[in-house]
Amino acid sequence: MKTAETIDENLDTLIARTMRHELAHYKVDKIREKFGIKAPIEDKYFKDLLEVYFAMLRLNEQEPGHYTSMINKFIKIKESDLKKALIDNLINEGVGTYYERFGQELVIKNIWLSSLGEIINISQYEITMSNTSKNLMYPIISKYGEKGIEYVVKNVPSEKDFSNLQEYQKKVLKKLEKKTKTSIYKQIVSSKN
Numbered sequence: 001m002k003t004a005e006t007i008d009e010n011l012d013t014l015i016a017r018t019m020r021h022e023l024a025h026y027k028v029d030k031i032r033e034k035f036g037i038k039a040p041i042e043d044k045y046f047k048d049l050l051e052v053y054f055a056m057l058r059l060n061e062q063e064p065g066h067y068t069s070m071i072n073k074f075i076k077i078k079e080s081d082l083k084k085a086l087i088d089n090l091i092n093e094g095v096g097t098y099y100e101r102f103g104q105e106l107v108i109k110n111i112w113l114s115s116l117g118e119i120i121n122i123s124q125y126e127i128t129m130s131n132t133s134k135n136l137m138y139p140i141i142s143k144y145g146e147k148g149i150e151y152v153v154k155n156v157p158s159e160k161d162f163s164n165l166q167e168y169q170k171k172v173l174k175k176l177e178k179k180t181k182t183s184i185y186k187q188i189v190s191s192k193n
């Protein structure tokens with residue numbers, strides 16, 4: 001039976017998780033700022049609109065096209081802007097979920113998006129998006145933490161990378177490994193001088 005205490009505890013957990021999740025998004029914003037990288041969507045209203053768009057997709061698991069045509073009645077969404085926003089959303093949500101759960105639930109369904117166009121057209125948006133974002137970001141963050149996020153934010157996957165995101169991830173991990181080795185080498189050299 002649920003007592004008042006367990007309900008409170010659940011609420012605490014939920015609040016704490018949500019806060020960690022949102023703070024993780026803030027962290028991504030700060031990283032962009034630090035490196036002078038523009039946010040993918042600058043227009044505040046358009047950004048808000050897209051947030052609603054993503055939220056609707058999550059809640060209703062509708063075909064994304066359904067909402068695109070609805071929104072397009074009011075404002076024309078450029079496909080290139082939508083793509084930029086979707087790539088950002090994919091990375092950002094991967095970071096958000098990682099910190100929300102402290103990297104737990106690492107065993108995730110091996111579902112990956114196979115093209116960027118697929119995000120715009122697929123049904124089961126939530127399942128595909130959330131699994132792809134976790135699959136993509138978890139190994140990078142658990143191994144390299146903030147440095148890993150920095151690297152991805154600076155080198156977001158291109159549209160071509162979406163045909164094989166696992167390959168993109170491998171490249172990222174390799175680069176980060178190389179960077180870590182060089183910085184350790186630099187430390188040793190500077191400590192000798």
Ligand SMILES: [Zn+2]
Pocket residue numbers: 021025092093096
């Ligand atoms: Zn989020």
